[in-house]
Amino acid sequence: MALKFQCRQKLRSLLGACLALGAWCAGTPAATASTLDIVRERGYVQCGVTTGFAGFSAPDAQGRWQGLDIDFCRAVAAAVLGDAERIRPVPLSSQQRFTALQSGEIDVLARNTTVTLTRETATGALYIGIIFYDGQGFLTHKEDGVRKAEDLDGATICMQTGTSNENTLADWARAKGIRYRPVVIEQFGEVVKAFAAGRCDVFSTDASGLASIRASRMQDPDAYVLLPEQISREPLGPFVRQGDDAWFNVVKWTFQAMLNAEDLGLGQANVQAHLDNPDPNVQRFLGKIPGLGRSLGLSDDWAYQIVRQVGNYGESFERNLGKGSPLGIERGLNALWRDGGLMYPLPMR
Numbered sequence: 001m002a003l004k005f006q007c008r009q010k011l012r013s014l015l016g017a018c019l020a021l022g023a024w025c026a027g028t029p030a031a032t033a034s035t036l037d038i039v040r041e042r043g044y045v046q047c048g049v050t051t052g053f054a055g056f057s058a059p060d061a062q063g064r065w066q067g068l069d070i071d072f073c074r075a076v077a078a079a080v081l082g083d084a085e086r087i088r089p090v091p092l093s094s095q096q097r098f099t100a101l102q103s104g105e106i107d108v109l110a111r112n113t114t115v116t117l118t119r120e121t122a123t124g125a126l127y128i129g130i131i132f133y134d135g136q137g138f139l140t141h142k143e144d145g146v147r148k149a150e151d152l153d154g155a156t157i158c159m160q161t162g163t164s165n166e167n168t169l170a171d172w173a174r175a176k177g178i179r180y181r182p183v184v185i186e187q188f189g190e191v192v193k194a195f196a197a198g199r200c201d202v203f204s205t206d207a208s209g210l211a212s213i214r215a216s217r218m219q220d221p222d223a224y225v226l227l228p229e230q231i232s233r234e235p236l237g238p239f240v241r242q243g244d245d246a247w248f249n250v251v252k253w254t255f256q257a258m259l260n261a262e263d264l265g266l267g268q269a270n271v272q273a274h275l276d277n278p279d280p281n282v283q284r285f286l287g288k289i290p291g292l293g294r295s296l297g298l299s300d301d302w303a304y305q306i307v308r309q310v311g312n313y314g315e316s317f318e319r320n321l322g323k324g325s326p327l328g329i330e331r332g333l334n335a336l337w338r339d340g341g342l343m344y345p346l347p348m349r
């Protein structure tokens with residue numbers, strides 16, 4: 001019996017050594033470590049953001065980055081590190097964003113990025129959810145008198161290199177028999193200048209982006225008209241690298257926590273008072289009934305920290321994009337499903 005036991009012990013340590021050798025041969029520790037461990041070790045989250053797109057990601061007058069995407073990045077930092085301030089925004093042009101994610105320069109791409117099939121198959125990126133439902137639109141000079149998209153025949157249209165907007169516009173125009181001259185420029189600031197200077201008749205990108213450009217980049221916002229049509233679906237989502245499930249889960253459920261908080265009526269101002277709420281859904285969410293945090297490799301107050309430090313999805317939306325903000329965007333499709341929108345929080349249990 002004892003001999004049998006000894007043999008089994010030897011077999012187990014031999015197996016252990018083989019597994020360790022296998023893991024060593026399979027790659028360097030850096031290649032196998034989860035981004036979750038890397039972020040913890042580093043002490044801050046690196047988020048790929050725009051070079052300055054008010055409402056989504058842009059520095060304010062004090063140099064502090066603000067926006068829906070920035071809030072999301074802060075929420076990830078609150079969940080993982082317990083401190084929403086532990087973020088480093090990495091400004092990226094449309095063209096640079098997926099390379100930065102692939103190379104490990106950033107941990108999360110939170111940059112008004114449309115989810116498409118080929119972006120997932122060709123870039124090794126994986127979206128974690130849709131943070132904003134949008135559609136491609138047109139911003140025109142009011143003095144040109146264009147009132148609908150079909151009047152754009154013969155127009156010169158400005159876009160930014162590396163956006164989904166280039167192909168979407170080409171497809172739409174072809175289907176409608178509309179001719180146009182594209183002016184495609186790599187740097188965002190340069191596209192804005194070209195449009196403002198009248199080098200193009202129209203700026204085309206996501207409608208939310210156009211609202212942002214008009215409100216924050218044009219000297220006289222009233223001199224520009226956002227046409228009523230949207231020619232595509234542009235579901236915008238944060239992305240992580242493929243093949244890192246632990247990190248994917250943390251980032252995905254951070255977004256779900258922001259949606260669930262809104263659904264549960266938990267916001268920045270009242271979440272502390274809800275620590276005594278006997279509703280088991282609230283108790284589980286806030287970690288009073290433990291388990292959810294641990295299952296993600298986080299502390300059990302991860303969701304509490306998100307809401308206390310950043311707020312729920314609706315609060316972030318209103319603060320950055322909503323009716324009270326300079327962009328003045330309606331919740332529309334981005335309302336919770338029970339209010340007629342598409343935001344449907346997944347059960348946190």
Ligand SMILES: N[C@@H](CCC(=O)N[C@@H](CS)C(=O)NCC(=O)O)C(=O)O
Nearest residue numbers: 050051093094113114160163164188
């Ligand atoms: N949702 C579209 C467009 C996103 C996009 O990159 N839009 C441009 C606006 S023209 C932008 O955000 N530029 C800001 C920058 O490069 O800093 C996509 O994913 O391709």
